[in-house]
Amino acid sequence: xxxxxxxxxxxxxxxxxxxxxxxxxxxxxxxxxxxxxxxxxxxxxxxxxxxxxxxxxxxxxxxxxxxxxxxxxxxxxxxxxxxxxxxxxxxxxxxxxxxxxxxxxxxxxxx
Amino acid sequence: xxxxxxxxxxxxxxxxxxxxxxxxxxxxxxxxxxxxxxxxxxxxxxxxxxxxxxxxxxxxxxxxxxxxxxxxxxxxxxxxxxxxxxxxxxxxxxxxxxxxxxxxxxxxxxx
Numbered sequence: 001x002x003x004x005x006x007x008x009x010x011x012x013x014x015x016x017x018x019x020x021x022x023x024x025x026x027x028x029x030x031x032x033x034x035x036x037x038x039x040x041x042x043x044x045x046x047x048x049x050x051x052x053x054x055x056x057x058x059x060x061x062x063x064x065x066x067x068x069x070x071x072x073x074x075x076x077x078x079x080x081x082x083x084x085x086x087x088x089x090x091x092x093x094x095x096x097x098x099x100x101x102x103x104x105x106x107x108x109x110x111x
Numbered sequence: 112x113x114x115x116x117x118x119x120x121x122x123x124x125x126x127x128x129x130x131x132x133x134x135x136x137x138x139x140x141x142x143x144x145x146x147x148x149x150x151x152x153x154x155x156x157x158x159x160x161x162x163x164x165x166x167x168x169x170x171x172x173x174x175x176x177x178x179x180x181x182x183x184x185x186x187x188x189x190x191x192x193x194x195x196x197x198x199x200x201x202x203x204x205x206x207x208x209x210x211x212x213x214x215x216x217x218x219x220x221x222x
Contacts, residue, residue, distance in 0.1 A: 102154030
């Protein structure tokens with residue numbers, strides 16, 4: 001499969017726990033994006049990378065969120081001290097020529 | 112007020128109908144305009160991609176952009192039950208890294 005891969009597909013955690021998601025983008029795409037989507041809303045931008053450099057973070061992104069993309073390959077998104085409001089679908093996308101190619105997302109439920 | 116506004120619907124049409132989906136926006140810097148289709152519990156899938164004003168056709172789908180009115184549309188001809196999904200408009204400024212999404216219109220095509 002040459003598309004964007006995200007792992008895990010589903011994550012259930014208790015409030016206060018840390019969680020980490022992984023994204024493997026399309027190999028020849030240099031840009032990688034993270035978006036968050038809640039029910040009935042469109043995807044909301046979180047952050048993006050050009051190769052290994054994190055170029056922009058949303059002002060809405062709390063300090064509990066951190067993302068990395070070591071060596072410009074896969075990326076991880078970590079949420080520390082999860083809150084119920086963090087429950088959402090976390091989407092990763094490869095980018096080329098202005099077009100986003102999304103993975104299937106990680107559905108996070110914080111109990 | 113959001114930068115991108117989209118009628119949430121839901122929209123229900125009989126099979127074979129012509130569907131019109133619309134978005135308005137406020138940021139005059141947007142130059143790239145996209146439509147994504149999202150099935151339940153899946154990531155968005157790029158349907159149409161246009162630059163600046165004008166029309167673009169791809170099979171049963173036609174995208175229109177009117178920059179003077181800050182209004183974009185997606186038309187679906189001969190709609191099929193398999194077109195039932197949420198349709199998201201998205202736009203980007205070539206000088207910015209991110210795409211901004213509408214909140215989606217949920218379409219149901221009834222056999």
